[in-house]
Amino acid sequence: MYIGLRWVEGDYVLNVISLNPLSNFNMQSQEAVDLDFPRLWYVCKRRWLSATLVFGSAVVIALGFTTLLKPAYEAQGKLLIKKSSQTTALTGLGGEKLGQLEGLDMKSSPISTEMEVIHSVPLLQKTIASLNLKDPRGVLLAPEIFAKRLKFKNTPTTDVLQLSYESKNPEEAAAVVNKLMDLYLENNVFTNRAETIAAGDFIAKQLPQTEATVRQAEQALRGFQEQNHLVSLSEESKSAVAIVKELDSKITEVGAALADVNAQYVSLQSKVGMSSASAIAANTLNQSPGVQKVLESLQQAESDLVLKRSLFQEAHPLIQDLKHQTGILQVLLRERIAQSLNGQQLVSDASLQMGASKQKLIDDFVKVEVERLGLANRLALLSQSAATYKRRIQILPKLEGEQRELERQLEAAQSTYQTLLKKLQEVKVQENQNIGNARIIEPALVTVKSTITQKILIVFVGGMLGLMLATGMVVVLEVRDRSIKTLKEVRELYGYTLLGAIPSFGKKPSYRHQDLEPAIPELPVRDTPRSPIAEGYRMLQANLKFLSSDKPLQVIVVTSAVPKEGKSTVSANLATAIAQLGRRVLLVDADMRHPLQHHIWNLTNAAGLSDVIVNQAEFTSVVNSVITNLDILTAGVIPPNPLALLDSKRMAALIESFSTTYDFVIIDAPPIVIGADALTLGKMTDGVLLVARPGVVSSTGVTAAKEALLATGQNVLGLVVNGVILENESDSYFYYAKEYAAVEYFEKKVTT
Numbered sequence: 001m002y003i004g005l006r007w008v009e010g011d012y013v014l015n016v017i018s019l020n021p022l023s024n025f026n027m028q029s030q031e032a033v034d035l036d037f038p039r040l041w042y043v044c045k046r047r048w049l050s051a052t053l054v055f056g057s058a059v060v061i062a063l064g065f066t067t068l069l070k071p072a073y074e075a076q077g078k079l080l081i082k083k084s085s086q087t088t089a090l091t092g093l094g095g096e097k098l099g100q101l102e103g104l105d106m107k108s109s110p111i112s113t114e115m116e117v118i119h120s121v122p123l124l125q126k127t128i129a130s131l132n133l134k135d136p137r138g139v140l141l142a143p144e145i146f147a148k149r150l151k152f153k154n155t156p157t158t159d160v161l162q163l164s165y166e167s168k169n170p171e172e173a174a175a176v177v178n179k180l181m182d183l184y185l186e187n188n189v190f191t192n193r194a195e196t197i198a199a200g201d202f203i204a205k206q207l208p209q210t211e212a213t214v215r216q217a218e219q220a221l222r223g224f225q226e227q228n229h230l231v232s233l234s235e236e237s238k239s240a241v242a243i244v245k246e247l248d249s250k251i252t253e254v255g256a257a258l259a260d261v262n263a264q265y266v267s268l269q270s271k272v273g274m275s276s277a278s279a280i281a282a283n284t285l286n287q288s289p290g291v292q293k294v295l296e297s298l299q300q301a302e303s304d305l306v307l308k309r310s311l312f313q314e315a316h317p318l319i320q321d322l323k324h325q326t327g328i329l330q331v332l333l334r335e336r337i338a339q340s341l342n343g344q345q346l347v348s349d350a351s352l353q354m355g356a357s358k359q360k361l362i363d364d365f366v367k368v369e370v371e372r373l374g375l376a377n378r379l380a381l382l383s384q385s386a387a388t389y390k391r392r393i394q395i396l397p398k399l400e401g402e403q404r405e406l407e408r409q410l411e412a413a414q415s416t417y418q419t420l421l422k423k424l425q426e427v428k429v430q431e432n433q434n435i436g437n438a439r440i441i442e443p444a445l446v447t448v449k450s451t452i453t454q455k456i457l458i459v460f461v462g463g464m465l466g467l468m469l470a471t472g473m474v475v476v477l478e479v480r481d482r483s484i485k486t487l488k489e490v491r492e493l494y495g496y497t498l499l500g501a502i503p504s505f506g507k508k509p510s511y512r513h514q515d516l517e518p519a520i521p522e523l524p525v526r527d528t529p530r531s532p533i534a535e536g537y538r539m540l541q542a543n544l545k546f547l548s549s550d551k552p553l554q555v556i557v558v559t560s561a562v563p564k565e566g567k568s569t570v571s572a573n574l575a576t577a578i579a580q581l582g583r584r585v586l587l588v589d590a591d592m593r594h595p596l597q598h599h600i601w602n603l604t605n606a607a608g609l610s611d612v613i614v615n616q617a618e619f620t621s622v623v624n625s626v627i628t629n630l631d632i633l634t635a636g637v638i639p640p641n642p643l644a645l646l647d648s649k650r651m652a653a654l655i656e657s658f659s660t661t662y663d664f665v666i667i668d669a670p671p672i673v674i675g676a677d678a679l680t681l682g683k684m685t686d687g688v689l690l691v692a693r694p695g696v697v698s699s700t701g702v703t704a705a706k707e708a709l710l711a712t713g714q715n716v717l718g719l720v721v722n723g724v725i726l727e728n729e730s731d732s733y734f735y736y737a738k739e740y741a742a743v744e745y746f747e748k749k750v751t752t
Contacts, residue, residue, distance in 0.1 A: 047477055051470035058469060062462020075173035076164040077181050078442035081111050111161055114438070115152045118163070118184050124150075127180045131172070150180075160441065170446045177444035188436035200427035203420050210417045217410035224406055233400045240393050247386040254382060258375040265372050268365040294336050298329035484699065487721045490692045493702045499547070499689070499718035500540030502570065503532050504725055522569060522600050525576040526627065537573040540720055541581070544574075544689070547717060555655055555665040555685040556717060557590075559678035561705035563671050565693035566722040568596040571668040579630035583663040586623075588633045590681060591670045592642035595635035601626050608636025612654065613645045619654075631662070642670075647680045655684050672705045679712045687717040694724060 044051070117123070124143040127133075133141040153162040163181065167173040230236070305322040312319050484490050491498055524533040544553055558574070560567040568591070575587040588609060589597035598605040603624050611617035612633075624632045639645055658665045667685065669678035682688040688709070692702070709716055 044474070047474045050477065051474050054470040054473050055463070055466040058462050058466025059459065062459045062465075065462075066458050072166050072168055073170035073173050073447055074164050074166045075170070075177045075444040075447060076162055076442075077177040077440065077444035079161045079163065079181060079184070079438050080441045081114055081159045081161055081438050111154050111159065114161065115154075117187070118152070118180065119147060119150065123180065123183050123187060126183050127176060130179055130183075131175055133172070133176070161438075163444075165444075174444040174446045181440050181443070185436055185438060185440070188438055192436060196427060200424065203424045203427060207417070207420050207424065210413065210420055214410070214413040214417050217406065217413045221403070221406040221410055224403060228399050230399065230403065233396060233403060237393070237396050237400075240389050240396070244386055244389045244393065247382055247389065251379060251382045251386060254375055254379045258372065258379055261368060261372040261375055264368045265365075268361060268368055272361050272365050294329060294333045298326065298333055301326045301329055484692070484694050484697055484702065486694055487724050490694060490697070490702075490721050491719070493699060494690070494692065494706060494719050496690060496716050497718040498721065499543040500536055500720045501724050502536040502540075502566075502720065502722045504723040523572060523576060525573045525580070534573075534577075537570075537577045540570075540574055541577045544717065551686075553686045553717070554659050554663070555667070557667045557669045557678055557681045557685050557688045558691060559669040559682075559688060560671045560691040560693070561697050561701040562673050563594065564696050565671070565691050567671070567691040568600065568668050570689075570691050570720055570722055571666050572597060572600045575630055575664075575666050576627065578664050578666075579627060583629060584661075585630050586633065586658055586662040586665045587630065588658070588665065588667045589635040590646060590667045590677065592635050592638050592645070592677075593670050593674060595638070597632060597668060598634045601632055603632060603634055605634045605636065608634035610636035610639050610642075610645055612636070613648065613650050615650075619657075643675055643677055643680065646677050651681075652684050655681075672708050673701055679708060679714060682714045683712070687715040689717050689720060691720045691722050693722045696723075 121143045124146050128141050128143065128146055133146065135141050135145065149166050151164045151166075153164070154160070155162065163177050165173050165176045165180075167176065224230070301322060305319065305326055308316070308319050308322055314320075484493065487498075487501055524531050525537050528534055544556070547553060558567050558571040568589075571587060575585045579585045587597065589595050590609060592610055595605060595608075597603075598608075601624070603626075607617045607622045612619050612622060617636075619633070622633065622636070624634070626632050645651065655665070655667075665685075667681055669681050672678050678688065690705070690709075
């Protein structure tokens with residue numbers, strides 16, 4: 001049997017899957033059925049005695065074993081776990097304290113962590129070796145066994161950790177707890193000191209590297225400032241903006257002056273009629289004494305030549321001398337001009353000598369040209385300076401960002417260096433401190449009171465074992481017991497329509513097949529018509545009446561799967577209930593193997609059905625009228641082969657004759673598993689009414705009966721569950737039947 005959960009319509013339903021093919025006759029595979037919790041309760045009620053004996057035996061054995069145990073003593077000590085020690089976190093990277101008890105995540109507990117430290121094998125081994133703890137064999141105690149005797153308890157809402165140790169020697173228990181706490185404190189202090197030394201070593205290694213980093217950062221900043229000619233970027237930026245503004249103002253002013261000079265230049269150039277270079281050259285030659293002196297001599301020689309030509313012929317020596325003199329002077333003039341103009345010939349001979357007014361114009365023109373060139377040069381210089389400052393202003397933000405980054409690197413390196421120097425000094429102070437995260441607030445004392453924890457545990461284990469054994473025994477008994485206990489089980493196994501449920505208020509059967517039927521009235525419909533049993537039979541006849549609307553039932557066979565299910569009692573009471581309604585009823589006892597109807601009605605069985613079939617007697621002579629409208633045909637002499645008589649044309653003719661004479665014919669047939677009598681009669685009648693009794697029929701019998709009915713094609717009218725024990729049923733339908741039965745019982749007691 002397998003028990004599990006099944007998801008049904010958004011909820012879980014507890015299910016049991018039966019692996020017994022006999023209890024699930026129509027299942028080709030495992031089938032899940034809803035688990036009936038009240039059924040489990042009734043199982044416990046049936047098996048309570050056996051389960052109690054097994055459970056009690058296990059508990060008694062456990063109690064007996066505890067009496068053999070020697071008394072054990074438990075010593076307790078308490079530690080206060082501090083969140084952090086006074087030792088500084090010497091690495092200084094987080095500002096936290098060394099040895100601070102904090103977990104790596106939100107779920108971890110510092111006290112739980114310290115429990116594991118105390119519970120560690122090295123500390124346990126040191127404690128065992130210090131106290132020379134040995135097992136009964138004289139060997140040093142194993143850490144695993146030692147750990148099992150050690151217990152921890154964290155007092156709620158506090159940082160107090162309680163240690164306890166159990167031993168058969170009270171002095172040993174106290175010594176173990178105290179020694180373990182001392183070793184834990186020593187280990188804690190050693191761990192903190194080791195962290196301090198490790199921090200100092202780390203700082204000592206980091207200092208030279210950090211110092212080199214500071215120097216590199218300083219050198220980089222200094223090189224950057226020298227390369228970019230930086231002193232103060234903020235002041236330089238302000239000064240550059242002011243200079244650019246001033247240069248722009250001067251450029252505007254010089255540009256205006258240059259425009260005026262250019263206007264004067266154009267006006268004078270038009271008056272002079274020469275370029276500025278020619279004007280400068282002419283002015284230079286007019287102001288040169290050497291040129292003017294040669295020019296005057298040349299002009300005088302030319303004048304004399306003209307005068308002499310008017311007096312003499314060309315061939316005259318005087319004219320030739322004058323011409324020769326003129327040529328020499330012209331050559332000399334050109335040399336003097338070339339010397340004055342640096343070899344350039346920018347003026348004509350007419351410009352070598354001019355009047356005073358033109359000379360003044362040329363002088364003014366030259367002055368304007370000089371002024372114009374000066375203003376142009378100044379404007380170019382101012383524009384160049386302004387452009388230079390503007391380019392500087394444009395790169396200043398980038399330079400400022402680079403300088404700021406270098407300064408940050410320098411500050412970070414300096415800060416790290418200063419921090420490491422400070423922490424290194426703190427290391428020297430902390431190395432000699434003996435501070436831990438815990439202290440003893442209550443040492444373990446020697447106790448004279450023994451503990452009963454181990455005994456309670458043994459009794460508890462014995463009880464749990466007894467409960468498991470009792471449960472297993474109940475399961476084994478239930479699995480081996482294939483009998484059906486409740487109406488619900490009968491309905492589930494047969495699967496036929498339930499036409500009636502006959503309750504039982506007598507002594508509960510013990511559910512063995514050989515038990516007799518309960519001691520209840522055989523004919524409650526006649527003797528106790530107000531009883532729930534009588535009402536059950538009336539409900540049965542009413543259901544049969546409305547079972548078929550096309551053709552009313554007239555002849556039925558009443559049978560069961562196995563003997564002792566009360567088919568004869570059901571047949572007699574059903575016949576009585578129908579007769580009380582005014583219908584003529586014939587009850588035929590066709591169970592020639594174990595007839596009972598003559599016992600129920602207190603009749604003789606000297607002659608009956610068997611005699612009528614073989615024509616040894618007439619029907620009218622052997623039929624008995626027991627009550628109004630009810631006749632009984634007993635089984636008669638028991639033949640050696642009842643099936644041969646029942647499976648005959650004579651029997652079929654009798655049934656046909658009975659149906660014409662009576663309104664309703666009930667044939668009490670043998671159980672199905674006994675023989676084929678009921679199956680043979682079922683094919684001659686309108687159908688078969690199947691009787692089942694909880695506690696008598698088993699799943700095997702149900703399987704065999706149903707297979708036989710299906711194989712022969714019987715018309716099974718329905719199912720009558722007889723002898724239903726109301727205490728075993730959980731359906732609310734039977735709740736009122738219980739109350740009704742209680743009232744009837746009370747009324748009987750009053751009347752008697």
